[in-house]
Amino acid sequence: MQRNPISRRAEAIHPSAVAEMLAMGRKMEAEGIKVYRLVQGEPDFDVPENIREAAKRALDEGYTHYTPNQGMPILREAVADKLERVNRIKAKPESEIIITNGGTLGLYLAVMATVDPGDEVIVLAPYFGPYANMVSLAGGILVEIPMVKSGSHYSPDLDRLSEAVSPRTKVIMINTPSNPSGSVMTRAELLAIGEMACRHDLYIIADEVYERMVFDGHEHVSIASLSEEIKERTITVNSFSKTYAMTGMRLGYNVANPSITKAMSKIYQVSARCAAASTQIAGIEALRGPQTEVERMISRYAERRLMAYKRLSRIKGLHCCMPEGTFYYWLDMTSFGMNSWEIAKYILSEAHVLVTPGSYFGGAGDGFVRLSFATSEENLLAGIDALGDALSRLQPTSGRS
Numbered sequence: 072m073q074r075n076p077i078s079r080r081a082e083a084i085h086p087s088a089v090a091e092m093l094a095m096g097r098k099m100e101a102e103g104i105k106v107y108r109l110v111q112g113e114p115d116f117d118v119p120e121n122i123r124e125a126a127k128r129a130l131d132e133g134y135t136h137y138t139p140n141q142g143m144p145i146l147r148e149a150v151a152d153k154l155e156r157v158n159r160i161k162a163k164p165e166s167e168i169i170i171t172n173g174g175t176l177g178l179y180l181a182v183m184a185t186v187d188p189g190d191e192v193i194v195l196a197p198y199f200g201p202y203a204n205m206v207s208l209a210g211g212i213l214v215e216i217p218m219v220k221s222g223s224h225y226s227p228d229l230d231r232l233s234e235a236v237s238p239r240t241k242v243i244m245i246n247t248p249s250n251p252s253g254s255v256m257t258r259a260e261l262l263a264i265g266e267m268a269c270r271h272d273l274y275i276i277a278d279e280v281y282e283r284m285v286f287d288g289h290e291h292v293s294i295a296s297l298s299e300e301i302k303e304r305t306i307t308v309n310s311f312s313k314t315y316a317m318t319g320m321r322l323g324y325n326v327a328n329p330s331i332t333k334a335m336s337k338i339y340q341v342s343a344r345c346a347a348a349s350t351q352i353a354g355i356e357a358l359r360g361p362q363t364e365v366e367r368m369i370s371r372y373a374e375r376r377l378m379a380y381k382r383l384s385r386i387k388g389l390h391c392c393m394p395e396g397t398f399y400y401w402l403d404m405t406s407f408g409m410n411s412w413e414i415a416k417y418i419l420s421e422a423h424v425l426v427t428p429g430s431y432f433g434g435a436g437d438g439f440v441r442l443s444f445a446t447s448e449e450n451l452l453a454g455i456d457a458l459g460d461a462l463s464r465l466q467p468t469s470g471r472s
Contacts, residue, residue, distance in 0.1 A: 080207070080208055083204075083207050083208075084204045084207065084208070085200075085203065085204055087200065087201075087431075088200065088427055088428050088430075088431035089110055089111055089112070089200075089427055089431070092110050092415065092419070092425050092426070092427060092428070093108075093110060093111065093425065095416075095419055095425075096108060096110070096419065096425045099419070099423065104423055105423060106419075106423050106424070106425060107422075107423060107424045107425065107446075107450055107453060107454030107457060108425045108446065108450070108454075109424055109425060109426055109442045109443050109444070109446060109450075109451065109454050109455075110425035110426055110427050110441075110443060111443060111445070112250060112313075112398075112399070112443060112445070113312075113318045113445060114312075114313065114316035114318065114368065114398075114445050115445050115446050115447060116316045116364075116368050116371075117316060118315060118316050118317050118320065118353075119315065119316070119357075119360075119364035119365070120364075121356055121360045121361065121364075122315060122317070122353045122356050122357050122360065123353075124356075125352055125353045125355070125356035125360075126320070126349050126350065126352065126353040128352075129348065129349035129352035129353065130349045134348035134349045134351075134352055135348060135349065136348060137344065137345055137348075138170075138345045138346070138348050138351060139345070140336055140339060140340050140344065140345050141168070141169045141170065141332075141336050142168070142169060142170025142324070142345070142346065142351060143170070143348070143351045143352075143355075144164065144165070145355060146170055146351045146352075146354050146355050147164035147165070147168045147170065147324075148164045149354070149355050149358040149359055150162075150164065150168050150170070150324050150326075150358065151163070151164040151168060152358070152359075153358050154168075154326060157282075158279075158282075158293040158295070158296055158307075159293065159296040160293055160295050160296050160302065160307065160326060162326050163329075166329040166332060166333075167326060167327060167328065167329060167332055168324055168325070168326055168332070169324065169325050169327075169332050169335055169336055169339065170322070170323075170324050170345070170346050170351060170354075171322075171323040171324060171325055171339070171343075171346065172321045172322070172323070172343045172346050173310055173312060173318075173321040173322060173323045174278070174280045174308055174309065174310030174312060174323045175201060176321075176323070176339075176342070176343055177308040177309070177310065177323045177324065177325045178199075178201070178202070178205060178276065178278060178308050179205050179208075179342075180325060180335040180338050180339055180342075181276045181306040181308055181325060181327075181331075181335065182202075182205040182206060182208075182209050182211070182242075182276065183205075183208070183209055183335075183338050184306075184331055184334040184335045184338055185241060185242055185274050185276070185306070185331065185334075186206060186209040186210070186211040186241060186242060187209070187210065187211070187241070188209070188210030188211070189210065189211070189212065189239060190209075190210075190211045190212070190239060190240075190241035190242070191211065191212045191213075191214050191237060191239045191240045191241060192206045192211045192212065192213055192214065192240075192241065192242045192243075192244060193214045193216055193232065193235055193236070193240060193242070193243045193244070194213060194214070194215055194216070194243075194244045194433070195216055195217075195218050195227050195232075195244075195245060195246075196215040196216065196217045196218060196432070196433035196434065196435035196436070197218070197225075197249075197251050197252055197401070197429065197432035197433050197435050197436040197439070198215075198244065198246060198432055198433050199246055199250050199251075199278065199432070200431040200432055200433075202244055203433070211241070211242075212239070214235050214240070215433050215434055215435065216228060216231050216232050216235055217231075217435040218252065218254070218435070220392075222392070223254075223392035223393050223394075223395065224254050224395065225249065225252045225254040226254075226256075226257075226260060227245075227256070227260055227263070227264060229260075229263050229264075229267070232264070232267065233267060236267070236271050236273070240271065240273060241273065241274060242273060242274045242275070242276055243264060243267075243268060243273055243274075243275050243276070244275075244276045244278065245261075245264065245275065245276070245277050245278065245294065246277075246278040246279075247261070247277075247278075247279065247281075247291065247292075247396075248281040248282070248284060248285060248291065248395065248396025248397045249281075249396070249397065250280075250281060250397055250399060250441075251397075251399050251401050251427070251429070251432050251436070251439075251441040252394070252399075252401045253392075253393075253394025253395055253396055253397045253399050253400070253401055254394070254395055254396070255285055255289040255290070255291060255395040255396040256292070257292075258290070258292045258297070261292055261294045261297060262297050264294065265294050265297050265298065265301035265304075265305075266301075268301065268304050269300050269301065269304065273304065274304050274305070274306070274331075275294060275301070275304055275305040275306070276305075276306050276308065277293065277294050277295065277305055277306065277307045277308065278308050279291070279293060279307060279308065279309050280308070280309055280310040280312065280313050280323070281313055281396055281397045282309065282314070283313070283314045283365065283369060284313065284314075284369060284372060284396050284397050284398060285395065285396040286373050286376060286394070286395060286396060287393075287395065289395045289396060291396070293307060294307075295307050295326065302328075303328050305327070306325055306326070306327040306331060306335075307325065307326040307327070308323070308325050309323055309324055309325075309326075310322070310323035310324075311323060311354055311357055314357075314365055315357045315365065316368065317350075317353070317354075317357070320347075320350045320353060321346065321347070321350065322346050322350050322351065322353070322354050372398050372444065372445070374448075375398075375444040375446075375448060375451055376393070376394060376398075376444060378444075378448060378451065378452060379400060379442075379444050379451060379452075379455060380393055380400075382452060382455040382456065382459070383400060383402070383442075383455060385459070386455075386458070386459040386462055386463075387462070387463065387467065388404075388406045388407055388462055388465065388467030389402055389403070389404060389406075389459075389462060390402070390403035390406070391403070398443055398444050398445040399441050399442065399443055399444070400441070400442040400444065401429075401439060401441055402426075402439060402440050402441070402442055403438065403439055404429075404438055404439060404440055405438035405439070406467040406468060407462070407465050407467055407468065408468040409438070410430065410437050410438060411428035411429040411430045411431075411436060411437050411438055411439055411440060412428045412430065414428075414438070414440060415427070415428040415440050417461070417465075418440070418458060418461055418462075421461035421464070422454075422457040422458045422460065422461035422462075423457060424454045424457055424458045424461075426440040426441060426442050426458075427440060427441040427442075427443075428440060429441060442455075442458075
């Protein structure tokens with residue numbers, strides 16, 4: 072009998088719920104059905120013109136070759152300037168910053184550089200779905216701690232978090248602003264987590280790719296800015312994808328102490344090698360050029376957030392909270408008595424609306440769906456109206472609205 076050519080680590084990877092839902096949606100579109108895509112975490116805006124022009128010039132000027140594995144020195148300097156100015160993190164560009172092929176690879180490098188087989192990694196649920204696969208590939212054990220909901224805010228359960236720490240615990244992964252819940256962790260919450268990491272000799276992977284998307288006076292705080300001791304234990308992961316709509320250009324950066332940065336660089340060398348040179352030049356323009364287009368995009372997201380809330384809050388049986396950040400609504404559908412895949416498939420079949428099943432974001436997400444408002448106002452409102460019509464044909468079992 073022929074041996075299985077597929078490795079156990081590859082077979083253990085869970086497929087992306089976003090990709091699966093998109094495949095279903097594309098099949099419907101191929102049949103001529105209008106589908107409202109409220110599923111993907113991708114800005115619907117174009118890359119700002121000044122950044123596009125910088126990339127074009129870079130290609131014309133011959134920036135088509137390998138760069139240093141850790142990234143172009145001039146881009147690392149631009150990142151260091153931005154970190155000190157915006158995030159209040161002082162980082163040495165030559166030894167504490169690495170340029171990556173986007174935030175997802177940055178997270179992967181962070182996990183692979185710190186997690187050994189059998190190490191436990193604590194995540195606050197709901198969490199960005201790929202965390203589970205990354206920890207699995209490293210041979211680690213994912214430990215989910217559900218966040219506590221109070222009004223529209225999800226807070227870390229510090230007591231349960233402390234109780235979950237064992238001799239095998241190595242890393243705490245946090246995401247603020249949160250995909251999918253939209254919550255923005257407070258300075259006090261982050262300080263409590265940072266101090267806990269210091270007490271228990273843990274490391275922190277801080278996913279901050281939505282840092283610019285905060286609303287109603289909420290403040291994004293980088294956990295590495297809170298003290299030197301916390302900074303020494305933190306890998307900050309960031310990306311150009313959300314802030315500058317550069318999803319397809321694949322560019323991000325990680326910030327960590329020199330030993331962790333060196334470890335990530337070694338893993339990067341045998342995985343993706345380096346980010347494209349022309350894209351790195353575009354990244355310099357993104358950080359040092361005008362930010363007016365970024366401000367315009369965030370203003371539009373803020374408007375859509377309010378538009379969506381007015382429509383969503385009128386749908387019987389659906390419970391939604393106003394997100395503090397990101398461009399997602401985290402919708403509680405538990406009153407309909409279905410799991411998250413069942414309700415997502417029902418919504419696609421009956422409303423022709425694509426959303427993401429909540430179980431993709433961990434066990435705490437079952438019965439929920441994530442709805443993205445990174446789409447045109449017309450598409451967003453038409454999709455929500457279709458969603459409401461479809462849900463009106465169901466009978467809520469708990470009477471929650």
